[in-house]
Amino acid sequence: MAHDIMATFTEILIEDFDIPADEVTRDATFEGLGLDSLDVVDLTLALEEKTGITLEDDELEEVVTVGDAVDLADGKQE
């Protein structure tokens, strides 16, 4: 069964990163949410823990918005 990646990211961002729910949108940039590069790696580890989907470091270089990360992870779902 496919994972709802947006829902998973939203849950992690709200619960672990203390981001207000209404700020977590596809268009929100990680920088705008106050996440630095270490936080983004941390976020992807949490995603991997919940879904088994791995995002590589070099792939993350292109990721600016939450939507970018969701699309990247969705592309890896069978």
Added chain:
Amino acid sequence: MTDVVITGRGIISPAGRGVDAAWQGVLSAVSAAAPHPEFTTDDTPVTLACMAPEFDPDAEFGRGTSRRLDRYTHLAMVAGSEALADAGLLAPPSEGADNPGFGGGLVDGVERDRVGVLLGSGIGGAQTWASEYPNYIEKGPRRVSPMFIPKMLSNTAAGVISMRSGARGPNMTVNTACAAGASAMHIGRDLIRSGQADLVIAGGVEAGITGLAMSAFSQMGALTKNDDPSSASRPFDVDRDGFVMGEGAAVVILESIEHAERRGATIFGRLVGAGASADAHHMTAPPEDGGGAILAMQRALHDAGFDPADIDHINAHGTSTPLNDKTEAYAVRQVFGDHRPALASTKGVTGHLLGAAGAVEAIFSLQAIATDTVPATANTQTIDPEIDADVVIGEPRPMPVRAVMSNSFGFGGQNASLVFTA
């Protein structure tokens, strides 16, 4: 050289959170030792520990901040925040700013570039090591948190206090194991004396209560095997058999007297003497002749310009281990001769806070002066006949307390003594 005064104090210790609560806890002489829930269900050989009062770092600092930091940094933030507020050094929060505990940072009129931070810690982020290493072993290198290094580094707490307050003066963490809190105050004071800072946020912090550390200290024979909180930590008692692990943090604001007077700060005491030394002897055992401990005490007296008879009370290192207490009492006798300062160890209540011990005991030393009271050494019933000292037991002793020496001795044979006055 300028006099260095204490203008703020903050503490979170097993005896209580906040200066007044912690001091009342010490005076109560009721041990804070309790079975640690994590260790009563596994094979950890010792289950008693002295934990800091419960607090919720998510609620106090925000989940986003607290999860990026180890417990030892949380404790340092609690004590640092209280000390800065106590000193009247925190500006009100600016609108929309998110800096819980530290308001708008240092107040106007204080030159931020001349405010230092000097913390001591024996271990740093022990719990981060303990929780992250299994990830590496079980899930592999790619699952190691990128937060591991910044969380566990032992200088993170000092760095975070500078980020939160805006202090841009000299910023360091010193490690002399169980003397680290005292060493930090020594070096912090010297930064002020040498003109490198007006103010130093100085103290010690430790959060080392992990199964790994408890097991290791137990394997060394350093922890008591006694699981009765009312007698486990009993410094100088004939039946003492080891220390109880504690955790917590204490921070003081050290300030040049000129700076303190200019801004009308309340003066809680003076750090008039500091002495440091090494045993050059053994990794964990003190030399029988008192070696480095004697030197540290003598140097602190000399630094203060005091004679032994000027010291009314000694807040002893007094860990409740057979070797420390015997050697410390012997060293005190060598330094003080027939003058017998009222000797007490507050570790009967707090357990041994390792790198935070010297810092929490500095605050208890200041409180002894402020209240003219020497706390009783909790739990101690029968003073070891081999110990020739005026150990205060039973009830707190009301007496004039003009000057206090606080001793701290670390593994590696690293020793620190501080002298405080009103």
